Amino acid sequence: MIKDYKVSIAIPIALLILSILLIGFKGIPKSIDITGGTEITIKVNENMDITPLKESLNGIAEVKKLESADGYYIVIRCKNEDVDIVKQKIKEFFHVDSLDKLNYSEKTIGATLSSKFFEEGFKAVGFAFMFMAIVVYLYFRNPVPSGAIILSALSDIIMALGAMSLLGIELSSATIAALLMVIGYSVDSDILLTTRVLKRLTKSFDETVKEAMKTGLTMTLTTITAMLILLIVVKLFIPVADILANIATVLILALIADIINTWLLNAGILKYYITEYRAKKI
Template sequence: MAQLSVPTVDYTEYSNRQLVAIPLALLAVALLVIGGWYLATGAPANLGLEFVGGSELRIDDPGGNAEQQIEAAFSAEPESIRQIAADDTYIVSFSQGVVDTADGETQLTVLEEQAEAAGFSIQSSSSVSASFGSNTQTIALGGVIVAFLGMSLLVFAMFRSVVPSIAVIASAFSDVMLPLAMMNLLGINLSLGTVAALLMLIGYSVDSDILLNNSVLRESGDFYESTSRAMRTGVTMTLTSIAAMAVMTVSAFAFGIQIMTAIGIILVIGLLADLMNTYLLNVSLLRWHVNRGVKR
């Protein structure tokens, strides 16, 4: 059976500045993308219906030129039209307030009437109010903040030192920011599912960083021996996770499961970022800490 071989990196060939250059440069680009998105849209990413409110219809495949038929059937332009190939259906989403309604009517009611008038067979329909979406935003943001606070307290309690704690926090922060920026560039909405993927990345990041910190700060051996030992386990673990997520992404895309495809893409990007941040950014900060700022 083939085994994964993790090559040994000779960190003595690189200074701490060289190690942090690429992670910090990519983080800066990611923050520019997210900041630009916020200035343009008022949000750090494209928000899904769960966060802004809206309506969603699930209809049977109407046949040839399906997307053109769907667009022509409604008085408002759909926010998105997603095909679910596995069961020959389409999910049509509309932002809140895009449809004119009369007294006693809701946006969802009007959309259902328009779909039926066009001859579409509606399997299901749902709606999220703008106020509920705002509350969901607050809860999701609170979840991310609590995750970071909990992670920070745990790491500080384990190592009782500021620098290792900062290394873990910085790595986890970058692991979240890089996929978030790529979500904007790839057109992936921020939804409850993708927020869950970002929270998973925080867990992955803490796991790999604690493995490295524990090996360097608590186990026997010099810095480079300890780092190499942690890499053999950490890189193998992360690459295995990346392979599993890649398979999931391809499978979900083939079956038209959009949310699972989005989660898979986010996790693959985030895990690749974690490899970089753990074994470049975190290693450089730990080496500085162990050698008390001595240049190498």
């Protein structure tokens, strides 16, 4: 099944390097949860042209329109120091003297709170990953298979971040939570594969990997399907629930990366370990 483990390892490593370059040079856009700012959401009953509003707020705020089953939503995001100017432009656009006459909601996050949340969020991801690595090592007590699982899980996270950079998905409280979930989702198929390979008795390496793949891919594809359904429902019926959409999107991207890293990277390292490294030790 894996004819050349070097090629099997090289493909995900190349994608990992590409993801790191994307993160380093392009960066990842940050939501107001991370940078601090104000988000104003206005519900309107008709599909109105928001181009004049975008033009009047150009360089000051981000303006977008979302459509759902119960109407349309105009979402404006800006820095806290620009909120008074933004509100004035909104009143001029809708020809009202007060925002209270509109069906609107407002969310404000201070810069200090957002930076603290960003710091604590990534601490949580770091600690979760560290404890996962410790548990994996204690279970297998072998640096090569354990290292392969840890590298695969780390690659899942980095590739997900790289995809977020490429697609312009914002780093937010929701996506940080999704990255925490990725740690759990990513190691299950890796542990399944590694356990099957190390404990195989009579079957060949390729046969063992093929059997593990049937179970592992079923688990992963089931989760991807569930997340796709969630994403479609949110986009069609509740577009303002962008937290759910972001979580679903990041999990889908990470699970696609997990398929590559588990069945190419991890399996390739295990083939090297079984056929060459361990064979030399015997």
